[in-house]
Amino acid sequence: xxxxxxxxxxxxxxxxxxxxxxxxxxxxxxxxxxxxxxxxxxxxxxxxxxxxxxxxxxxxxxxxxxxxxxxxxxxxxxxxxxxxxxxxxxxxxxxxxxxxxxxxxxxxxxxxxxxxxxxxxxxxxxxxxxxxxxxxxxxxxxxxxxxxxxxxxxxxxxxxxxxxxxxxxxxxxxxxxxxxxxxxxxxxxxxxxxxxxxxxxxxxxxxxxxxxxxxxxxxxxxxxxxxxxxxxxxxxxxxxxxxxxxxxxxxxxxxxxxxxxxxxxxxxxxxxxxxxxxxxxxxxxxxxxxxxxxxxxxxxxxxxxxxxxxxxxxxxxxxxxxxxxxxxxxxxxxxxxxxxxxxxxxxxxxxxxxxxxxxxxxxxxxxxxxxxxxxxxxxxxxxxxxxxxxxxxxxxxxxxxxxxxxxxxxxxxxxxxxxxxxxxxxxxxxxxxxxxxxxxxxxxxxxxxxxxxxxxxxxxxxxxxxxxxxxxxxxxxxxxxxxxxxxxxxxxxxxxxxxxxxxxxxxxxxxxxxxxxxxxxxxxxxxxxxxxxxxxxxxxxxxxxxxxxxxxxxxxx
Amino acid sequence: xxxxxxxxxxxxxxxxxxxxxxxxxxxxxxxxxxxxxxxxxxxxxxxxxxxxxxxxxxxxxxxxxxxxxxxxxxxxxxxxxxxxx
Numbered sequence: 001x002x003x004x005x006x007x008x009x010x011x012x013x014x015x016x017x018x019x020x021x022x023x024x025x026x027x028x029x030x031x032x033x034x035x036x037x038x039x040x041x042x043x044x045x046x047x048x049x050x051x052x053x054x055x056x057x058x059x060x061x062x063x064x065x066x067x068x069x070x071x072x073x074x075x076x077x078x079x080x081x082x083x084x085x086x087x088x089x090x091x092x093x094x095x096x097x098x099x100x101x102x103x104x105x106x107x108x109x110x111x112x113x114x115x116x117x118x119x120x121x122x123x124x125x126x127x128x129x130x131x132x133x134x135x136x137x138x139x140x141x142x143x144x145x146x147x148x149x150x151x152x153x154x155x156x157x158x159x160x161x162x163x164x165x166x167x168x169x170x171x172x173x174x175x176x177x178x179x180x181x182x183x184x185x186x187x188x189x190x191x192x193x194x195x196x197x198x199x200x201x202x203x204x205x206x207x208x209x210x211x212x213x214x215x216x217x218x219x220x221x222x223x224x225x226x227x228x229x230x231x232x233x234x235x236x237x238x239x240x241x242x243x244x245x246x247x248x249x250x251x252x253x254x255x256x257x258x259x260x261x262x263x264x265x266x267x268x269x270x271x272x273x274x275x276x277x278x279x280x281x282x283x284x285x286x287x288x289x290x291x292x293x294x295x296x297x298x299x300x301x302x303x304x305x306x307x308x309x310x311x312x313x314x315x316x317x318x319x320x321x322x323x324x325x326x327x328x329x330x331x332x333x334x335x336x337x338x339x340x341x342x343x344x345x346x347x348x349x350x351x352x353x354x355x356x357x358x359x360x361x362x363x364x365x366x367x368x369x370x371x372x373x374x375x376x377x378x379x380x381x382x383x384x385x386x387x388x389x390x391x392x393x394x395x396x397x398x399x400x401x402x403x404x405x406x407x408x409x410x411x412x413x414x415x416x417x418x419x420x421x422x423x424x425x426x427x428x429x430x431x432x433x434x435x436x437x438x439x440x441x442x443x444x445x446x447x448x449x450x451x452x453x454x455x456x457x458x459x460x461x462x463x464x465x466x467x468x469x470x471x472x473x474x475x476x477x478x479x480x481x482x483x484x485x486x487x488x489x490x491x492x493x494x495x496x497x498x499x500x501x502x503x504x505x506x507x508x509x510x511x512x513x514x515x516x517x518x519x520x521x522x523x524x525x526x527x528x529x530x531x532x533x534x535x536x537x538x539x540x541x542x543x544x545x546x547x548x549x550x551x552x553x554x555x556x557x
Numbered sequence: 558x559x560x561x562x563x564x565x566x567x568x569x570x571x572x573x574x575x576x577x578x579x580x581x582x583x584x585x586x587x588x589x590x591x592x593x594x595x596x597x598x599x600x601x602x603x604x605x606x607x608x609x610x611x612x613x614x615x616x617x618x619x620x621x622x623x624x625x626x627x628x629x630x631x632x633x634x635x636x637x638x639x640x641x642x
Contacts, residue, residue: 077574081604084577090605116605123611131573131608313568 004220004234010184010209012229013195015532016254017247018161018182018204019240022222022233024215025164025171045105049095052145057086059141066173078134078169085138091116106143113139125309156180161222163212169197177201182224184231186212196280199532200287206231257535261292265538267520268545274526275537276332278506282320285327287531292538295331297528298393298454298506299324301338301377305346311373317380325388334454334528336393336433337377339363343470358459358468363396364406371409378413385425392430393454398438403449406430435459440488447499454528455492457507461485480509483556490522490555497523504528513540521549559631560621563638570613573604575642580604582637588624590634601634 040048060083068076085091091112098108117132156179164171166187172180172194180203188194188207198205204226213233223232223243227250232239266272276297277288288296304312304320325333340346341362354360367374381392392410397403410430417424431452434440440460443453457480462469464485467478479485489505496503504526509515511529513536519527520541529537567575583590583601590601594616599606601620612618618638622630 081573081577084580084604088580088605089600089603119605119609123609125570125572125611125613128572128608128611134573135605308569310568315566316568 004217005236005239006213006217006233008184008209008211008213008231008233010206010229010231011190012226013190013205013207014199014203014226016182016202016204016226016250017243018224018226019243019247020159020161020179020181020222022213022218022220023156023160023162024212024218025162025167040105042099045099045108046096048105048146049099049109052142053086053092056138056141056145057083059145060086063173067169082134082138082141085134086142091138106146109139109142109146113142161224163222165212167194169194172197172201172203182226184209184224186210196284196287199530200284200290202532253536257539260535260538260542263538263542265294265541267541268543269547271520271546273520273524273541274332274504275534275541276334276504276526276528277531277534278528279531282324282327284531285324288328291531291534293531293534295328295389296324296333296335297504297526299333299335301335302340302344305338305340305349306344310348311376314376314380314383317377318383321381321384321390322387325384325390328388330389332389332391334391334393334431335381336395337363337367337374337381339395341366358462364394364402365396368402368405374406374409375413378410379417382413382417382424382428383422385428386423390425390428391452392428393433394430395433395456396435397432397446397450398436400442400445400449403432403446407449433459434492435463437464437488440464440492443492443495444498447496447501450501452501453492453496453503455489455503455505455507457485457489457505457509460488460507461509464488480507480512481515481554483554485509486515486518486554487557489519489524490551493523502526511537513537515554516540517544517546517549518551518554520544521546521551558621558623559627560619561631561635563618563620563635563642565612565614565616565618565642567642568614570616571607571610571642573608576604576607578637578641579607579634582633583630585633586622586624586626586630588622588627588630590623590630591621593619593621 060079064076064079064083067079094112094115095108098111099105103111113136116135120132120135121129123129156176158179159181160179161181162175162183164185166185167183182204184206186209190207195207204224206224206226206229209231217233220234221240223235235243264272265275274294276295277293278298279285279288279296280300281303304317321335339362340349341351341360342358345351349366351361381390384390394403394406407430414424429451431454432439432446432450433456434443434453435456436459439446447453458469461467461478461480461482465477465479465482467474469478493503502525505519505524506528510527511533516537527537565571579592580602592599592601592607592610594610594612597610599610601607620631620634622634
């Protein structure tokens with residue numbers, strides 16, 4: 001028993017400990033079978049097809065409604081589209097033709113799906129090519145219904161942890177959540193749609209574990225540690241007992257955090273700080289409010305570029321920004337202009353391979369060659385600004401002249417809008433990220449021209465310590481508590497305050513409660529963290545007394 | 558027979574969502590409805606066929622409605638295209 005224990009290491013998605021029975025989620029594609037079990041008279045098979053078609057369409061409708069309530073409109077639309085695909089005439093014709101040609105029903109459906117998928121896969125448009133997967137998914141559902149199976153795992157008899165190469169948001173939504181404890185995937189990314197959903201459903205989970213455990217282990221006990229990303233299959237008795245304790249502690253912790261809902265972010269000595277959220281998609285606005293965040297401290301606008309087949313239009317961007325501002329109902333919203341490049345590459349930008357992408361052609365540096373990218377985004381932002389309290393944040397500024405250049409573009413955009421009679425908020429603040437040692441060193445100069453600073457501690461640490469975040473071999477040298485980083489933060493705050501400007505911290509450091517006393521003692525005005533960390537951070541703030549913090553100990557001087 | 562042209566302004570063109578909306582709307586009418594782009598024609602009730610037109614921003618669609626409620630169908634589709642595509 002003891003020697004069966006396997007530990008996998010992935011990336012944590014949502015905190016918490018999940019303990020359950022391991023179950024593999026089958027990939028959505030139906031396999032071709034030897035002999036189709038659904039051969040009957042052509043008439044009977046056609047009738048059966050229409051029956052299951054109705055049932056699956058109804059199921060899609062239920063899923064769309066569930067998604068609308070739990071995730072948002074855009075997720076709901078995926079299922080609404082699936083419903084139309086199920087009921088589509090081209091699919092129907094192909095299935096009927098297959099039956100008339102003497103095929104069994106399952107084969108007829110599978111081949112119809114493959115035909116439509118092939119048609120879509122051959123298209124030029126990247127977006128439509130991606131819909132080929134939807135066509136196959138829809139046919140897989142029809143076949144599952146034919147076999148009397150429910151897709152996903154809508155009925156679970158025991159507390160379960162799902163394992164799959166990847167999980168779709170649909171599969172999570174379809175699962176029986178009274179029994180679904182958590183999940184882990186071989187692939188996947190922490191910023192994916194699925195990950196966002198896992199966080200809003202508070203499902204402890206890990207992605208990118210590499211290889212899934214052997215199929216023969218299905219039915220074994222499995223633990224997902226959502227704090228570290230570790231997955232332990234068939235734990236020995238001692239390990240299991242240890243994790244049961246951890247699970248109880250994590251739950252108690254969460255309950256305690258709940259008691260901080262609605263309270264001000266004020267220290268024992270009366271210093272009040274803003275606690276806002278980092279988000280990467282408009283849909284996460286719900287999660288900000290659900291976790292009692294004070295607004296959005298960093299909206300990464302990259303997803304608009306990453307998920308679009310071409311540069312997103314002004315109109316597309318305007319709708320996203322406007323919706324976010326409206327959803328936040330007057331709470332402050334800081335939107336960062338596109339930070340494409342480095343580890344976030346987009347094909348149509350045509351950046352090409354670079355030796356050192358982190359030190360390369362990225363964000364504002366691209367905009368300087370192609371100002372229309374920035375101007376389109378600024379127009380969309382200013383137009384949306386009348387719907388809430390917007391600030392604009394510019395990444396990768398290392399010299400004052402770069403900021404001047406951006407300010408000039410912003411002025412041009414505002415002049416254009418005024419000439420066209422389009423309304424915008426004249427008080428929109430324009431701030432910059434402090435994420436390079438250069439920007440920190442000349443923060444006294446930058447503070448004169450920027451309206452506010454936001455310290456991006458992840459890049460700042462990587463650049464200051466010369467440690468590539470993507471390189472696992474040098475992980476132990478990536479120390480965000482390094483006095484070099486903390487000294488820079490102290491200097492930046494001092495320089496900003498001398499010019500009467502606000503400073504917030506939006507990197508991972510902001511949620512590190514062992515540093516909260518330090519950040520508050522040096523006078524940081526705002527902390528921006530992922531939504532699930534808001535209440536925990538508030539607790540740390542309320543327990544802190546700034547007069548008792550030894551700043552020198554952190555700075556090593 | 559009622560027919561009209563519409564120039565697409567949505568940067569994504571006829572992707573799944575608008576195709577779904579057109580198909581759903583077309584099903585509300587008894588008239589025969591086709592959507593054409595150049596020499597390609599799709600049945601307005603068919604989602605996959607509409608996506609297969611691969612119509613993009615700037616492309617001109619010709620919508621043809623033929624049947625008893627053709628006028629109402631053409632009006633409804635024009636309104637839908639203007640609002641969503």
